[in-house]
Amino acid sequence: MNIVEIFETFPTQADCIRHLEKARWGDTATCPYCTSTRTIPNADRHYCYECKTSFSVTVGTIFHHTHLPLQK
Ligand SMILES: [Zn+2]
Structure with a gap:
């Protein structure tokens, strides 16, 4: 999956989550x-x-300590 396909598949942060x-x-x-x-x-x-x-799906993943949008 390349970066363009990722953006097309997950157009928003909510979709990523x-x-x-x-x-x-x-x-x-x-x-x-x-x-x-x-x-x-x-x-x-x-x-x-x-x-x-309360917890989010990103706890314990590589996304947990980033504040960048997940698409990145
Ligand atoms: Zn618990």
């Missing part, structure tokens, strides 16, 4: 801190009922 979530978790988000699946979507992040933490 959804794709990453699907690739990482399938239909149910798993908390990266306690591995619970008792989570609910919360805006573009998720909330864990077990450890009462």
